[in-house]
Amino acid sequence: MRTPTVCKEYLDNLLEYLAGQGVTSRQLQSVLRLNPEAHLSEQGRVPLRLFEMTLDAGSCLLNDPCLGAHAGTHCSRSPWGMVNYLGMSAPDTRGAVDAMQRFSRLLIDHGDMLLSEINSATACLSWQQPPRQQASRHVVEFFFANWYRVNKPMLDRGATRREVHFAHDADGREEQMQALFEAPVYFDKKANAVHFGRELLDQPSRYPHPGIHKSLEQAALIELSNLQFEDRLIKEVRDCIVNQLSEGVPRLEDISAQLGIAPRTLQRRLNNTDTSYKSLVDEARKERSLGLIARSELGLLDISAELGFSDQSAFQKAFKRWYGQAPGRYRMMLQVG
Secondary structure (H helix, E strand, O other): OEOOEEEHHHHHHHHHHHHHOOOOHHHHHHHHOOOHHHHOOOOOEEEHHHHHHHHHHHHHHHOOOOHHHHHHHHOOOHHHHHHHHHHHHOOEHHHHHHHHHHHHHHOEOOOEEEEEEOOOOEEEEEEEOOOOOOOOHHHHHHHHHHHHHHHHHHHHHHOOOEEEEOOOOOOOOHHHHHHHHOOOEEOOOOOEEEEEEHHHHHOEOOOOOHHHHHHHHHHHHHHHHHHOHHHHHHHHHHHHHHHHHHHOOOOHHHHHHHHOOOHHHHHHHHHOEOOOHHHHHHHHHHHHHHHHHOOOOOOHHHHHHHOOOOOHHHHHHHHHHHHOOOHHHHHHHHHHO
């Protein structure tokens, strides 16, 4: 799985805000025990977890429970870059919101924005995140405060009403948050979302231009594809491992040669993810084992050889770790079922 990341501009803006509030680099690094700027990837991204940690550290140093919203409100428009211009050149506001849905991962590569038309009067743009990987409160408030600031002119121009919903609790910050957003803010809701008048979607955009919009869309698709490169790489590495397991576990050097990537480059790419070559071998064996165990004509010794294990006992031990029971018992359950 790819490590969730945020764009460099978000980190730059956050550090600039903290510096403006009197937080020195030395103070910040003493709390974090690292320099966040030293963890930029080759693609100019920083891990989402590091961004969360920086927000948490800033909140503690400034004793500011609304640090995420404060920093997001003061964040510039620059992180939205291409997405912002896509919205401006779209034929209408619906096209602008669609661009936010499709390309929000260029800002925070975690979850997806979703437009919902609740009824004839109300629409909402929500941030759908993986249930077990929810971003911290500060990250959510930073993202929504920045989105709201960037798009407030559009909302002021075309929406008769708007509300900001957060899934987390208020913790006594209702008045502060409403003052920051200049709109009603509600907590303990089902989703993190901005609700607005549906009529906004039918408003013309500021500078509609089909040609420019199409060119920007193609450029954004390329950026998104580059961002998702690690996902494709992991799949390709896993597929190569599966195809070679019957001949023994392939070395990383063998896989890199097959993919046409230098071993050091492949290792560096894998280091940018939440996985390792060893865990990919384990995942490939686990994935292939179920298909093999379902083939009753194959003995456990044959299966262990197909998976590249040195002996049957090593396979049995691994299978029990994967599925909680011995492969023979698992096969019996399949036959009974």
